[in-house]
Amino acid sequence: MYRYTKLSVLAIAIACAGAAAYAAQGSMENDAEAITKARIPLIQAVNAAEQHANGKASRAEFENSKQGWVYDVEVVSGAKVIDVRVDAEKGAVISAAEDKADHDDDHDK
Template sequence: MNRKIHQIALVVVTTTVIGSAYAAESAENDALAITGAKISLTQAVASAEQHVGGQASKAEYEHEKGQSVFEVEVVKGQSVMDVKIDPTSGQIIASADDKADHNEDKAEHNGDDEQDD
């Protein structure tokens, strides 16, 4: 019985160590994945700003749905747009209104306008 508990504990510890090592390696690979991009982050930002006609406020390199993309958040007036750019071709894949940022801004403005009596 005691031997069986030790075997189970060994399996659990081994699995935890292997899982942790894989997660650390995966995070490093995500950070290094940008080296496979044919365009730079700076070029992606410039492309997104030109596409929307605004100013970038945030940019990142992501891997989503099996595809690597540059995602750039661009502000124009009161609008915030999310622009996705193909890191190989530099082409705009998609652009959409960032409703999450609009909702956060509205909540902040509503909170600022209220006064405590």
């Protein structure tokens, strides 16, 4: 009888943990909701990235990162492709790095 009590408590704990994880996932903002709250519009982020990298934007995405919501802008400058991250709240360039091998679209379907 004691063994079934332990199993029941374990099953209840697992169910509660799963329910908490599901509830937390439901409260996360998706891109469409978050971009409406961004202080910086996409066009301003693209302009900042183009000026920073001295080139023309070829692609831009709005995504959640460790820094918070950012615009990830791919800029072509001469023969180089530069990935520029722009803060969606301040419009400041967070980072810029040359994209040696374009693997950024591997997750796209």
